[in-house]
Amino acid sequence: MRPNSLLQALRFCKEFAQDRHNLSVERIADRMGVTHDSLYKWLATGRLPAILIPAYELACGCHYVSEWLAASSGALVVPMPTGRKAE
Numbered sequence: 001m002r003p004n005s006l007l008q009a010l011r012f013c014k015e016f017a018q019d020r021h022n023l024s025v026e027r028i029a030d031r032m033g034v035t036h037d038s039l040y041k042w043l044a045t046g047r048l049p050a051i052l053i054p055a056y057e058l059a060c061g062c063h064y065v066s067e068w069l070a071a072s073s074g075a076l077v078v079p080m081p082t083g084r085k086a087e
Contacts, residue, residue, distance in 0.1 A: 001064075002071075007046030009068040010056075014043060017060035031059035 003009035017023040025043070029036040032055045042048040048056060048065075057063050070077045 003064055003068045005046070006048075006065065006068060009064040010043055010046060010048060012064040013057060013060040013062050016062045016064070021061055023060070028056070028059045032056055 001012060003012050014025065014028065017028055023031075025039055026036040029039040032039070032052060034052070053065050053069075057065055067077050
C-alpha cells in the first residue's frame with residue numbers, strides 16, 4: 001500500500017497497528033507518551049507534530065509516514081537489506 005497523503009499515511013499506520021499488533025489508539029498514545037485525545041485529534045486533522053513521527057511509527061511498528069514524506073519530496077525509498085552477509 002502506498003499512501004496518497006499524510007493523513008492517509010497516519011491512518012495506514014494506525015490500521016497496521018490495530019491489525020498486526022492488536023493496538024488501540026489509546027495504547028498507541030500510551031506508547032508515544034501523549035494523551036489519546038491528542039492522538040485522535042492529530043489522526044482526524046493530519047497535523048501530527050514532526051517531532052512525534054518517529055515515536056508514532058515506533059509505536060505502530062511501520063513507517064508509512066516517513067515513506068510518504070520521502071516519496072512526496074521526490075526521493076526514492078528502498079528498504080535496507082538485512083539478514084544475510086554479502087557473497
